[in-house]
Amino acid sequence: MKPPAPVTSTDLSVKSIMVPFRxxxxxxxxxxxxxxxxxxxxxxxxxxxxxxxxxxxxxLVSYEFPPKGGTQSQWVTKLAVGLAERGxxxxxxxxxxxxxxxxxxxxxxxxxxxxxxxRTYSLEPTRLVQAFRRLGGRDRxxxxxxxxxxxDPPHGARSYTSAPPWLVKLAKALFVPDEKxxxxxxxxxxxxxxxxxxxxxxxxxxGPPHSAHIIGRRLKRRLHIxxxxxxxxxxxxxxxxxxxxxLNASFTRxxxxxxxxxxxxxxxxxxTMRRGLLQRNPDAAGRVGVFPNCFDPADFHNRHVRxxxxxxxxxxxxxxxxxxxxxxxxxxxxxxxxxDRFADDxxxxxxxxxxxxxxxxxxxxxxxxxxxxxxxxxxxxxTRAMVxxxxxxxxxxxxxxxxxxxxxxxxxxxxxGRAVLALAPEGEAADLVxxxxxxxxxxxxxxxxxxxxxxxxxxxxxxxxxxxxxxxVVAEYGCGPHLxxxxxxxxxxxx
Numbered sequence: 001m002k003p004p005a006p007v008t009s010t011d012l013s014v015k016s017i018m019v020p021f022r023x024x025x026x027x028x029x030x031x032x033x034x035x036x037x038x039x040x041x042x043x044x045x046x047x048x049x050x051x052x053x054x055x056x057x058x059x060l061v062s063y064e065f066p067p068k069g070g071t072q073s074q075w076v077t078k079l080a081v082g083l084a085e086r087g088x089x090x091x092x093x094x095x096x097x098x099x100x101x102x103x104x105x106x107x108x109x110x111x112x113x114x115x116x117x118x119r120t121y122s123l124e125p126t127r128l129v130q131a132f133r134r135l136g137g138r139d140r141x142x143x144x145x146x147x148x149x150x151x152d153p154p155h156g157a158r159s160y161t162s163a164p165p166w167l168v169k170l171a172k173a174l175f176v177p178d179e180k181x182x183x184x185x186x187x188x189x190x191x192x193x194x195x196x197x198x199x200x201x202x203x204x205x206x207g208p209p210h211s212a213h214i215i216g217r218r219l220k221r222r223l224h225i226x227x228x229x230x231x232x233x234x235x236x237x238x239x240x241x242x243x244x245x246x247l248n249a250s251f252t253r254x255x256x257x258x259x260x261x262x263x264x265x266x267x268x269x270x271x272t273m274r275r276g277l278l279q280r281n282p283d284a285a286g287r288v289g290v291f292p293n294c295f296d297p298a299d300f301h302n303r304h305v306r307x308x309x310x311x312x313x314x315x316x317x318x319x320x321x322x323x324x325x326x327x328x329x330x331x332x333x334x335x336x337x338x339x340d341r342f343a344d345d346x347x348x349x350x351x352x353x354x355x356x357x358x359x360x361x362x363x364x365x366x367x368x369x370x371x372x373x374x375x376x377x378x379x380x381x382x383t384r385a386m387v388x389x390x391x392x393x394x395x396x397x398x399x400x401x402x403x404x405x406x407x408x409x410x411x412x413x414x415x416x417g418r419a420v421l422a423l424a425p426e427g428e429a430a431d432l433v434x435x436x437x438x439x440x441x442x443x444x445x446x447x448x449x450x451x452x453x454x455x456x457x458x459x460x461x462x463x464x465x466x467x468x469x470x471x472x473v474v475a476e477y478g479c480g481p482h483l484x485x486x487x488x489x490x491x492x493x494x495x
Contacts, residue, residue, distance in 0.1 A: 019240040032427075036472035055089040056201040057193060058495060059219070061212045063180055064096035066111060068106035071270050071317070071408045072232060077107050077256060078208055078296055079230075082483035084114045085488075092117045093195055093215075095183055096175075099130035099406035102353055106378040122189045155174035174249040175237060180209035187215045188191045188222075202490055204231040208241065210255075217262050220334040226493035230291060232408075237276055239399040240321055253280070260284040264493055267486070268289035270428045272404035277325035291486060293408040293416040300384045305425040311345040311461050313421070316382050317409050318352045322397030325350070325358055327444060328423060333459075336370065342458055346370050346391075351377055351385045386416035388468060389455055391439065396424040398445045403427025414438055414469040421457060423450060436473040439466075 059079050063070035076092075084090045092111070096119035110233045175181050194200060202225055205216035220227035233241065236254045243249035260266060267286045268274050268484050274290050301410065317327060329348075336343035348367070350358065351374045362371050376383065386392055392413045395403045406428040413420050420439035424430045430441045440453035447483075460466045 010032055018046065031158055035199075047408050055087050056491075057198060058083060058490070059091050059093055059194065059200045060090045060115075060206070061093045061191070061201045061203060061215050061219075062206040063095050063098070063183060063186065063209045063212055064206070066107035067093055067103045067105050067116065068098045068100055069102040069107070069376065070100075072206075072208075073104065073107060075232065075293070075408060078111050078294075078479055079204075079206070079483070081110055081224045082479060083487060086377040086483065088487075089171055091200070093187055093190060094119050094195070095180075095187075096120060096129075098125070101124040102376055103301045104378045106380055110155070116195060118182070119187035122180065122186065124182045125179050152180045152333070154176065156249075171340065176248065176256045177210040177213075178208065178241070180211040181214065182215050184211055184218070187212075188218045191215065191219045192222060195219075195225075200225060202227045202228065202495055204230065204490065206232060207235075208233055210235050210259075213259050213263075217259065220264075223253055224262040226490075227262070228490055228493070229263045231273075231277075231491060232293075234268065234273050234276065234401075234404070235259070236280065237401050239401045242464075257281060260288070263287065265289070265489055266342045267489075269293055270404055270406045274427055275371060276404065289489070291482060292477060293406055293411050294380075294477045294482050295411040296479050297415065297486045299412070300387065300415050300417075301378070308349040308388075309345075310340075311389045311391075311458055312349060312389045313393055314349040314351060315393040315395065316351045316386055317407075319355060319358050319395070322399065323395050324361065325395065326361045327447055327450055328366070328393060329361055329367045329371070329455075330393065330447045331454055332366045332370060333367050334447065334451050335454055336367075339455075343370075345458070345461075347372065349374055349389065351382055383412060383416070386413060386418060389418050390461055391414075391419045391421050392416065392421055394422040394429065394433075396429060396444055398425060398443075400425075404445075405429060406432065411474075414474045414477065419457060419460075419466040419468070421450075421453060432473075436471040437467055437470040 027321050042173045045085060060076070062076045064070065064076050065080075066073055066077055080092055092115050094117060108495045113251050124362075135283075182397060191200070191203070200223060201217075203216050203223075205212040205227070207213055207230075210231075216227045216229060219225065233243070236253055254322070257280075258278075260277075260283075260330050264287065266277075266284070268277060268288065269292055270288060271290055274288055278285050307485065315325065333350060335347065348371045354373055361375075362368055374385070393411065394407065394410060396405060396407065403425050404427060410420075410429055410432060416437055422429060422433045422439065422441045423444040424433075424441060425444060433439060433441050440457055441448040442453040457466065
């Protein structure tokens with residue numbers, strides 16, 4: 001029996017929507033509730049986009065999509081809107097009721113009237129966590145709300161599920177490439193139905209989560225259309241996605257090989273990542289390119305710098321795994337103990353979801369008097385916080401894999417025109433900060449090096465001489481030219 005149609009953007013207009021789903025393999029009806037925040041939720045209502053009637057139709061498959069908050073949803077929003085502006089009829093395929101505590105409803109405004117959104121059910125371990133959070137009344141943290149710290153598991157390990165480390169490791173060991181693989185059957189069924197309504201010309205998948213690429217491969221095979229895979233992070237040799245067991249690692253490498261064997265074109269975020277990918281898969285050399293993290297200049301237009309008599313250092317984003325504020329806070333505490341003027345002037349703003357590990361670090365380093373926990377903000381408010389800072393803090397982990405990372409926040413940091421203090425190993429991010437003349441780079445695990453760099457920036461602030469990123473380098477990371485290149489690449493597959 002044919003599955004009922006998944007919910008589309010036109011349906012997201014009330015507080016709770018009962019969305020009927022049927023398993024692609026089982027006729028059993030599943031009734032699923034899509035919980036929005038309130039009756040005034042700003043949800044797109046248009047079914048049509050601004051594309052011409054004869055525009056080629058592109059299916060963009062991404063688990064990360066508004067109203068889900070975070071950097072990946074922000075990037076996918078820019079990708080969807082950018083392709084629509086370049087003449088594509090964009091149909092986004094995402095998950096219904098994503099199991100997350102972070103929502104950014106403002107991002108929905110950006111896709112309204114430009115992108116049609118279809119959402120489907122997913123069967124995944126985090127649904128259980130989601131159910132427990134709802135029973136406990138901790139289901140959502142809207143942008144701008146002051147959220148309570150997430151419960152932190154032992155030994156400093158942390159994940160978006162707030163589950164114990166052994167349980168997270170077990171879940172990762174059971175699924176390839178990730179635990180979102182339970183989304184695949186419903187998404188593939190929805191893609192086939194959308195193609196039956198009106199033919200799709202090309203499918204573009206983004207990850208992580210990299211299960212989205214399974215959907216792309218199956219739709220390519222069933223619908224006989226080209227497939228482009230965008231890897232925001234590597235599948236193999238990525239610090240945040242380390243396999244739980246040797247067997248899991250073997251299956252993950254096999255998954256990467258199969259992806260690159262079948263995909264028509266693939267893009268990845270940095271040249272270092274591309275080289276690593278091709279070392280493992282040399283046969284894909286002609287089909288893998290670089291699509292860097294980038295910023296939208298419109299996000300930084302008409303932003304006024306707030307006058308402040310304080311030396312404001314802002315970190316925008318989440319702390320996770322080995323990306324922690326501990327070394328930076330130790331450096332702040334040491335410098336404040338030596339310099340009373342610094343202690344009076346400095347203000348550290350942490351913009352992002354709260355977690356117990358960071359709260360403990362603030363308490364341990366006794367920096368409570370210097371630190372403001374702002375909480376999770378919408379993307380628009382987060383970019384405003386960047387502009388209002390004197391120095392923007394970038395933190396990467398000390399792992400060798402971190403040298404390949406050009407985190408998505410760094411281009412936006414540079415676009416804000418603020419100085420940057422980068423706690424990063426030698427590699428892509430450190431090279432860009434230096435090339436842009438944007439500020440200081442220090443080893444992420446050296447309190448002394450971070451303290452010295454912080455001291456230099458403070459003295460420059462006192463003199464009114466903080467560095468500003470070179471506009472010529474900043475312009476290289478504007479999204480416009482890169483989206484145009486991607487547009488040309490995709491169109492070449494239709495010829």
